[in-house]
Amino acid sequence: MDSLGWIDEEIEELKAASLFRDPAVIATASGPEVEIAGSSCVLACSNNYLGLAGDARLAKAAADAAADWGAGSGASPLVAGLTSLHRELEGELAKLKSAEDAVLFSSGYLANIGAIQSLAGPGDAVFSDELNHASIIDGCRLSRAEVRIWRHCDPGHLAELLAAGGFRRALVVTDAVFSMDGDVAPLGEICEVAGEHEAMVMVDEAHATGVLGPAGAGAVEHLGLVGQVPVVMGTLSKALGSAGGFIAGPRVLCAWLRNRARGLIYETAPVPAAVGAALEALRVVAEEPWRRERLTELRERVVAGIREAGFEVADGPAPIIPVIVGGSQDAMDLAAALRRQGVFAPAIRPPTVPEGTARIRLTLMATHTDHHAGMIVAAFGAAAAR
Numbered sequence: 001m002d003s004l005g006w007i008d009e010e011i012e013e014l015k016a017a018s019l020f021r022d023p024a025v026i027a028t029a030s031g032p033e034v035e036i037a038g039s040s041c042v043l044a045c046s047n048n049y050l051g052l053a054g055d056a057r058l059a060k061a062a063a064d065a066a067a068d069w070g071a072g073s074g075a076s077p078l079v080a081g082l083t084s085l086h087r088e089l090e091g092e093l094a095k096l097k098s099a100e101d102a103v104l105f106s107s108g109y110l111a112n113i114g115a116i117q118s119l120a121g122p123g124d125a126v127f128s129d130e131l132n133h134a135s136i137i138d139g140c141r142l143s144r145a146e147v148r149i150w151r152h153c154d155p156g157h158l159a160e161l162l163a164a165g166g167f168r169r170a171l172v173v174t175d176a177v178f179s180m181d182g183d184v185a186p187l188g189e190i191c192e193v194a195g196e197h198e199a200m201v202m203v204d205e206a207h208a209t210g211v212l213g214p215a216g217a218g219a220v221e222h223l224g225l226v227g228q229v230p231v232v233m234g235t236l237s238k239a240l241g242s243a244g245g246f247i248a249g250p251r252v253l254c255a256w257l258r259n260r261a262r263g264l265i266y267e268t269a270p271v272p273a274a275v276g277a278a279l280e281a282l283r284v285v286a287e288e289p290w291r292r293e294r295l296t297e298l299r300e301r302v303v304a305g306i307r308e309a310g311f312e313v314a315d316g317p318a319p320i321i322p323v324i325v326g327g328s329q330d331a332m333d334l335a336a337a338l339r340r341q342g343v344f345a346p347a348i349r350p351p352t353v354p355e356g357t358a359r360i361r362l363t364l365m366a367t368h369t370d371h372h373a374g375m376i377v378a379a380f381g382a383a384a385a386r
């Protein structure tokens with residue numbers, strides 16, 4: 001029992017540094033409004049951008065898939081095969097991304113780890129933006145390739161690092177939309193620089209799939225680069241309202257991943273319910289472009305309102321609004337003030353974001369009403385007035 005005594009001390013240190021975390025317990029389905037500790041509040045921090053996680057059509061598709069295909073998948077696809085339902089989803093994801101094929105993983109985290117590890121190894125170099133998601137960082141570490149970090153969204157710096165050479169093969173990897181800042185990577189320049197060195201390019205579209213681009217295909221589509229990024233990662237768990245991750249790309253890439261990605265080979269295939277829900281989500285993404293338009297409209301309104309309340313916020317095409325306050329305690333105080341006004345958006349602190357950049361990371365949902373947007377803005381106004 002006392003062998004775990006050291007954890008108490010570590011936790012006390014976290015608490016003293018305002019870095020201790022304890023997930024809020026939500027008493028309702030994920031939606032624009034949720035109930036926490038007996039009171040209703042506007043949920044302004046979910047990645048359920050299109051509002052599909054609680055959509056009745058997805059819930060029904062999940063239930064139908066479970067009824068038809070069972071509750072579990074039983075084994076890794078390499079052991080027990082892949083159902084035609086899983087294969088159908090891979091085909092639809094490939095279509096969304098205008099790719100030859102796609103490979104399904106149980107999560108976006110596993111997709112990133114699996115792909116990076118399959119594409120780079122000892123003797124190779126992985127080039128990674130300094131603000132890339134933790135799953136990319138972990139994939140880089142597991143690959144045992146040399147990792148070279150370029151300054152955030154700075155293709156010039158990437159070019160310098162690539163020019164230094166000293167590797168067998170190079171993999172360039174970046175978030176498309178940065179999860180904590182909402183900015184979009186300069187993918188055109190990155191592809192150009194990588195092309196000069198025959199480096200592979202991999203883009204993480206976790207926050208862009210379903211959200212950006214005329215068809216909701218992501219940042220690659222938004223920037224007019226369809227067909228120019230060979231390795232595209234996405235997740236089913238954010239805008240698509242389900243669970244799971246995928247890599248879309250050329251047929252050879254997908255065949256290679258099925259043979260090499262440990263996060264696929266040693267992991268049971270995603271459950272049929274998640275696959276069924278994701279297939280339904282793709283139909284909604286195609287048929288209801290109003291959800292993407294609504295996100296833009298809401299973002300413009302909320303950004304303008306928060307700025308008017310005296311906060312400095314960056315603005316971009318993604319529905320992620322970072323309100324950077326600096327210190328962890330200040331961010332927690334602001335989160336508490338928002339909470340008192342009926343808005344739930346917790347403080348994001350190191351190590352999720354760099355030291356000194358603790359923040360409220362506001363995210364919007366297509367199903368937020370005008371009233372919800374007004375409440376979010378009013379909550380910042382009230383917090384500023386204190």
Ligand SMILES: *Cc1c(COP(=O)(O)O)cnc(C)c1O
Nearest residue numbers: 107108109133135179206235237
């Ligand atoms: C959430 C996220 C992932 C992981 O996706 P999951 O499906 O939740 O495992 C990967 N990359 C980025 C940028 C993310 O934000």
